[in-house]
Amino acid sequence: MVAIDEAVFLDGPPCVVVDRVKMTYKVPSSIERSTSTRKGIRGSLRKLLGRENLVTVSALKELSLVVERGESVGIIGRNGSGKSTLMKLISGQAAPTDGAVYASSTPVLLGVHAALVPDLSGDQNVVLGCLAMGMDMDEIDQRFESIVEVSGLDSAIYLPMKSYSSGMASRLRFAIAAAVNPEILLVDEALNTGDAQFNDRSKARMDELRAQAGCVFIVSHSLDTIRNMCTRVIWLDKGELIMDGSSEETTNLYQEFSSNLSKGNNITAARIRDEARANLVATQIMERSSGRRMEGR
């Protein structure tokens, strides 16, 4: 590993800076440990309290990134590689265990996970969701029609949300989340939950949003989507950054990796990954508080 002395100098303020972010979870595990070190009274007490086995899961190892205006960044990786964790950290839905994420404005995560209030009707949820995003009543009145149109719910919008099918609910959530034009947009996969008609509508709205946004992050399992939409692609594996490069290069290498993996060539796959990792140039953020280039470098 080489430490490069010459610092790269970024002129304008970037959109998103991920500075040495790390994420670990502590979760209870149902595995019975045969060689449990906690026997006797303390062990039984922990059992009684329901926390016998707490396992630390490292969802994301230390990671630094700088994303500039105009970039669309795709994030790829296998299940459990930390893609969604990274998205949650950037959007502020989760706090990193270590490090911090800085952004030029509030990032908006477009996903279908944003649950609303099931007892209220669809239209009440639209108003509530828009108010929660900081819109005012006049703006909501203007946008209401288009939100309902994107959701494709028609008159079902006046029914309580708990009567919706999961597809209808996720369409409504998407439509609400997509009602604002954010500068920093995050898109989590699973957008292809609706029918074909909705997919067209949501894709149209997505394209509009992407065109207006300053920078975009996209998580998807579809490499075609990533190739079409992104200028830069990040490959994560088990919480480690493997590769950070152009869309074409990264997706091709990842495709090779996953096709080897599905054929059972684990050793070849691991070699591809290790080689990619060995060529990675990681970033180290140096905070600069003055606008001018530092002298003496």
Add this chain to the structure above:
Amino acid sequence: MSAKKAKLPPPAAIQPMSVDMRKLSRVGSRPGFLDYLVRLWDYRQFIFYDARARVQTGTRKDRLGSAWLLLNPVFNGLTYYVIFGMLLNTSGGIENFIGYLIVGIFMFQFSSGAITEGARSIRNGKSVVQAFNFPRAALPLGANIRELLSSVPLVLGMLLLIVVLPPAEKISWHWVLIVPALLLQFIFNLGIGMILARIISIAHDVTHLLPFAIRAWMYGSAVFYSYERFVHEPTLLAIMKFNPLFNVIDIVRSCVLYDRVPAWESWATLAVVSLAALLVGFIFFWRGEETYGRD
């Protein structure tokens, strides 16, 4: 599989990158206290819409709908009338005992409901908290406004019972004083609700203790009987009179049942304790702003 377990090679190089961070702010960071209050004010439409929508839908499953907002407290009061007024026929030497009891129970119900709702608001609104980025104090505040709105039929039902049930009281201008008393009670409920909301978001176990604490508090608030009958220790009595709920109930009883202006000491104690609870609640809640909705 052994190849997979092997350690990843380190990156080829580490590239330092000089970044202008002045225009960036940390994602999800907590604003200063005054900025926080301003942001909360910006979200007032959200708070009111949330409160109003939920009051209306709270009884949507029932055939009689919103009528239950009034019927509920009326039936509640009638139950106590039947048990204490007709079956047991105990007054404990209190003038208009039924009225005394009804005021105590109804005013207590407002606080216990509001504090419970406020305390659980962050947990109950977890999905909204995770989906949107707004000052979290909007949730306990919304829950308390919701409870204040539904306290209107509660208080109307209470006054109705007091006028109808024997010995019937006459309506007087003193009844107007219920309004400031209720507002001070609202402030107190909000402060306590916010403190509990943060505690519950740290240790959810506290929700199980809440009903017991509230019940104990009810017996300590002279809902069923007067302090003077049971507490003879003067210092203990003085301490118990600091209980803001006791003061609210005392104020409303004075206005409604005994047709006199409530003692200024009751007002002073209630105002000081309520405002202190609100201030402490807000600051305590604000300090935990970054932690809500996260597991």
